[in-house]
Amino acid sequence: MPPLMPPYAPYTKRDEFGSRSPIDVIKANRPIIILDEPQKMAGVATQNALKKNFNPLFSLNYSATHKTSHNLVYVLDALDAFKKKLVKKIEVKGFELKNLSGTNKYMYLSDIIVDRKKPPRARLEIEVKRGSGIKRETQILGVGDSLYTASNDLEEYKGVSIAEVDPIRSMVTFSNGDSLATGEASGNVNEDDIRRIQIRETIASHFDKEEKLFGQGIKCLSLFFIDEVAKYRQYDEDGNEIPGEYGRIFEEEYNVALNERLTLFPTAYQAYLREIETTETHRGYFSIDKKGRAVDSSVKRGSEFSDDISAYDLILKNKERLLSFEEPTRFIFSHSALREGWDNPNVFQICTLKHSDNATAKRQEVGRGLRLCVNSSGERQDLDVCGETLVHGVNILTVVASESYLGFVADLQREIKSDLYDRPTKASVEYFAGRNAMIGEDTHSITVAEATAIYNYLVRNDYVDDNGGITDTYRIAAEGGSFAPLKPELAPLAENIHKLVQAIFDPSILIEMAGNGHETKIKNNPLNENWKDFKELWERINKKYAYTVEFDSAELIQKSIAAINNELRVARLSYTLTKGEQTGTEFNVERTETKKLDRAQSSFAEYDLIGKIAVGATLTRRTTTTILSGMSREKLWLFRENPEEFITKVAGIINRQKASVVVEHITYAPTAENPYSQDIFNMSRASDEYAKAFKAKHAIQDYVFTDGTATNSIERRFAEDLDTADEVIVYAKLPRGPRGFYIPTPVGNYSPDWAISFKKGTVKHIFFIAETKGTMDSLELRPIEQAKISCAKKLFNEISTSGVKYHDVDNYQSLLTIMETL
Helix, strand or coil: CCCCCCCCCCCEEEEHCCCEEEEHHHHCCCCEEEEEEEECCHHHHHHHHHHHHCCCCCEEECCCCCCCCCCCCCCCCCCHHHCCCCEEEEEEEEEEEECCCCCCCCCCEEEEEEEEEEEEEEEEEEEEEEEEEEEEEEEEEEECHHHHHHCCCHHHCCCCCCEEEEEECCCCCCCCCCEEEEEEEEEECCCHHHHHHHHHHHHHHHHHHHHHHCCCCCCCEEEEEECCHHHHHEECCCCCCCCHHHHCCCCHHHHHHHHHCCCCCCCCHHHHHCCCHHHHEEEEEEEEECCECCCCCCCCCCCCCCCCCCHHHHHHHHHHHCCCCCCCCCEEEEEECCCCCCCCCCEEEEECCCCCCCCCCHHHHHHHCCCEEEECCCCCCHHHCCCCCHHHHCEEEEECCCHHHHHHHHHHHHHHEEEEEEECCCCCHHCCCEEEEECCCEECCCCCCHHHHHHHHHHCCEECCCCEEECHHHHHHHHCCCCCCCCCCCHHHHHHHHHHHHHCEEEEHHHHEECCCCCCCCCCCCCCHHHHHHHHHHHHHHCCCCECCCCCCCCCHHHHHHHHHHHCCCCCCCCEEEEEEEEEEEEEEEEEEECCCCCCHHHHHCCCHHHHHHHHHCCHHHHHHHHHHHHHHHHHHHCCCHHHHHHHHHHHHHHHHHHHHHHHHHEEEEEECCCHHHHHHHHCCCHHHHHCCEEECCECEECCCCCCCCCCCCCHHHHHHHCCCEEEEEEEEEECCCCCCCCCCCCCCCCEEEEEEEEEEEECEEEEEEEEEECCCHHHHHHHHHHHHHHHHHHHHHHCCCCCCEECCHHHHHEEEEEHHC
């Protein structure tokens, strides 16, 4: 009889490992362990088992919510993620009760409607007398309208009419002196009313965004958090599902909102809406009991996450289906599925149908929708796709809270700030002194004398205020890349210095991270009557072009080899040893030593080195092979130190050399594609962007959206000068990105900034394309950026016969000066 086998074998033996367990082979190589969400594995037993079974060289903890902070290797906190536009921007719709003059008349101000053809009007919910009794209805009312008449003569509204509708302050004033701001309710309001308002506002926000996103192939989802499954889904005596309170309210409010948006001649979006049954467009994701019924998920003791396994698995397994327009589900109800990873990139609304004083829970709920969205092809709508000015126009998360806006945002900001990496708040000599900076492969520690010179440089150029805070002057220079020159002895540290300056904490960013969702929204920014004057220029530039390049491959190869041998630096992995001695209850650091980490050649994964560089530099494998073969052995073997960095840097150097070679040999020709449509100017925008936009008179749209966060940026000043110049008839800010206006170049697509039409006789060239830069010195522009500008000059100034000229400028006066020289 064979010996009994254990019920399971934790590690099996394999002949190819010489009768050793795979775990022993891994252990013998002393691996590096990366722990994802380490707070779930922080127990002593788990940590000891990892050390015993793997004998790791070291461990890396990867998480956004560390419970225990260890030695920090890299940090990307909420503030950095927002500034780099790696997450959605947040807007909050909060609600507040307000007692007006001791009366119980019910009113709720939903929003203020702005229309170019009509004065501002209020969307106001009031009680209305009907044959079947008194009901609450939403009506659109303007200045002078009587609430008594609108309510069918309810006595509680007698003598009350609308005196003022203020879209700037998002407020309505009544004839009796009372006022309501958007999001405020008065009178006889209970918790059920607030929940209905929340559901209604979530649906309204969903429709507003969905209509814009639909044309871009982006599925819009909304997520509701509830505190009890029975409020959404119940079961009859036979076990059949029936809608709960929230399910019934949702379907009632959804049908009302849908009917308001349907027209006699439906668009493609409305045709999509008509195909979806109300009962099929919302769905619950809950934990399931043994009978298959949805149940409330529980939170384990000592944990801040729910144990909503069923919902967690379901949302992840069906993520791709949820992002498809063929799937009717657009509104998701969940009990409390807050496990790590439980999210969907296309959640654009989050509604909390429960009361919570827990600031951490609020942040976790908001985090379920912060990832940048994807379109139906799975393409992430990030900076590369949307461009600087549109990424937060497309990616905006609306949080429909159950409390006031100010209260919710204050809690959210407090929680975010508490988790921020420790940041300096002002520039000072002490801040710069002792900081490490890389000069080539060498690490340089900034001396006190250098730190003093750096601080004096910032003061001298008005880059810091009297308290050491960063000024708008510095921000404008950073956006335009036009910093004042440093002293020669500090020049090698320039890049490091500006990185340190930009790392200083700016508290105003916290305010930008969460806007007020109740601010009056301008629905769109359509082309206006100025388009008729712009049409001739548009027809001259809206053709699509293709380029051909003929250049000497040998020249590119030789220049690339020389540049790589001269410029290539690849950082070796290093670690720091710290030696200290205990004195009483404290440890004093005596010395530190930084060492390079030698890696065993046999531990490398296989890389298609030639293929990766060929793709990155857009070259053939043969040309790439020739370049690599011509490199010095010393530079080539840097590949072993850090393969990914080697590939990225070599491809970048080749692209820079290509940029300098191809411009002289490029030619353009119109393609057979349809020209650009004027529809490219109709891009979706968030309401807070309108608040920062420039209200124009002579542009083709009422609002001009300029790049940059500074209030007096280069583009903003340029737009203001264009709008007041007598010689300018009309102008346009050209939309960027793949869906905007661009010309192809060998080093990437390029979108110029402005198209301008001048009065005949006032200037030398009446049609002009301009690029606004912080500097016109080509030596200060990056080679690839300089190459793109040179290609545009080649197309418009030499090849095209349309009579349109092009140049990069740093202000309007320099444009007029350059125009006379072309």
